[in-house]
Amino acid sequence: xxxxxxxxxxxxxxxxxxxxxxxxxxxxxxxxxxxxxxxxxxxxxxxxxxxxxxxxxxxxxxxxxxxxxxxxxxxxxxxxxxxxxxxxxxxxxxxxxxxxxxxxxxxxxxxxx
Amino acid sequence: xxxxxxxxxxxxxxxxxxxxxxxxxxxxxxxxxxxxxxxxxxxxxxxxxxxxxxxxxxxxxxxxxxxxxxxxxxxxxxxxxxxxxxxxxxxxxxxxxxxxxxxxxxxxxxxxxxxxxxxxxxxxxxxxxxxxxxxxxxxxxxxxxxxxxxxxxxxxxxxxxxxxxxxxxxxxxxxxxxxxxxxxxxxxxxxxxxxxxxxxxxxxxxxxxxxxxxxxxxxxxxxxxxxxxxxxxxxx
Ligand code: HEM
Ligand code: SF4
Ligand code: SF4
Ligand code: FES
Numbered sequence: 001x002x003x004x005x006x007x008x009x010x011x012x013x014x015x016x017x018x019x020x021x022x023x024x025x026x027x028x029x030x031x032x033x034x035x036x037x038x039x040x041x042x043x044x045x046x047x048x049x050x051x052x053x054x055x056x057x058x059x060x061x062x063x064x065x066x067x068x069x070x071x072x073x074x075x076x077x078x079x080x081x082x083x084x085x086x087x088x089x090x091x092x093x094x095x096x097x098x099x100x101x102x103x104x105x106x107x108x109x110x111x112x113x
Numbered sequence: 114x115x116x117x118x119x120x121x122x123x124x125x126x127x128x129x130x131x132x133x134x135x136x137x138x139x140x141x142x143x144x145x146x147x148x149x150x151x152x153x154x155x156x157x158x159x160x161x162x163x164x165x166x167x168x169x170x171x172x173x174x175x176x177x178x179x180x181x182x183x184x185x186x187x188x189x190x191x192x193x194x195x196x197x198x199x200x201x202x203x204x205x206x207x208x209x210x211x212x213x214x215x216x217x218x219x220x221x222x223x224x225x226x227x228x229x230x231x232x233x234x235x236x237x238x239x240x241x242x243x244x245x246x247x248x249x250x251x252x253x254x255x256x257x258x259x260x261x262x263x264x265x266x267x268x269x270x271x272x273x274x275x276x277x278x279x280x281x282x283x284x285x286x287x288x289x290x291x292x293x294x295x296x297x298x299x300x301x302x303x304x305x306x307x308x309x310x311x312x313x314x315x316x317x318x319x320x321x322x323x324x325x326x327x328x329x330x331x332x333x334x335x336x337x338x339x340x341x342x343x344x345x346x347x348x349x
Binding site: 006008009010011013014018078081082083085 | 268314315316317318320321330334335337338
């Protein structure tokens with residue numbers, strides 16, 4: 001039994017949402033571990049924060065912000081699609097608005113680094 | 114006059130088999146399957162009845178996409194000459210291309226996809242406002258031909274054997290919006306259980322592949338809203 005062709009936009013949105021959700025969940029323990037250093041070993045936290053100056057780490061951070069952004073907008077898109085009985089034209093408008101806000105957020109982030 | 118040769122692979126009980134089928138300008142996938150059965154191997158089993166997209170019995174996987182084969186032209190599924198035909202996904206195979214549709218119809222009933230009337234033949238015919246919000250919503254989903262294409266396309270059905278699936282849930286949604294249906298609470302209970310509408314991830318494969326251009330995904334979103342409203346109303 002073979003899976004059907006899934007190359008349509010909503011399925012791709014679905015798989016991006018799932019993969020980004022799982023990746024975010026995988027990152028959480030690491031995130032808490034670093035935060036915990038603030039109370040347990042402040043010296044180590046400073047060392048760790050110094051590391052964030054490295055380009056590779058900046059790049060990884062971008063990946064993380066990207067994951068959160070696609071997951072958040074994907075999630076908001078789903079919530080709107082399912083909970084607001086909108087007409088299709090309004091949905092494309094909303095998708096456009098989300099894309100725009102993502103662009104702005106992305107540009108903002110690039111300025112910050 | 115044939116215009117060439119199609120290389121047809123059919124998934125059968127004994128494994129995939131290859132057939133060379135004469136190609137014509139105007140040819141449906143069902144024509145191809147019928148040619149194989151009539152000219153190459155009479156033991157090939159498959160199902161069809163109306164040949165005009167009414168009965169919903171001819172659906173198969175065609176180049177890995179679920180389709181109604183009687184109204185799918187060969188030119189729609191391939192640019193070249195290769196066609197891969199298999200039994201519909203997500204349903205048990207009886208033989209070759211014929212699948213057992215029982216789970217699909219059982220779930221239709223489990224979703225309360227049956228008419229719940231209160232009137233008898235002696236009552237006057239109830240008037241239905243053709244442009245009311247509920248009627249328009251119901252009309253959008255009633256042309257379903259039970260072909261199970263959406264059911265075969267849905268990955269959530271693949272992952273959860275109890276999931277009622279797009280067609281049954283869409284029927285529940287049409288009945289929920291039907292002024293003549295008297296079992297609102299039964300329907301809401303039936304579609305909010307462990308196999309119910311909240312399993313759906315809105316991936317939209319049902320809507321993308323429904324041959325009648327219906328939109329089960331949006332119907333299911335409607336059920337999600339109504340079951341949630343009902344939940345909070347009851348809680349109070
Ligand atoms: C930023 C705000 C967020 C919003 C608006 C949001 C929204 C959603 C929604 C609506 C779903 C259901 C998707 C579906 O039915 O397929 C979902 C699933 C999920 N979320 Fe989020 N989420 C957010 C943040 C997060 C974070 C921070 C994590 C990581 C810990 C996360 C992990 C997941 C996972 C693993 C799933 C399951 C994916 C699936 O079922 O396909 N989410 N999210
Ligand atoms: S939208 Fe829901 S019912 Fe339709 S294919 Fe996706 S999971 Fe299945
Ligand atoms: S909703 Fe469409 S794809 Fe699904 S059974 Fe009905 S007609 Fe077929
Ligand atoms: S044979 Fe009836 S729908 Fe195809």
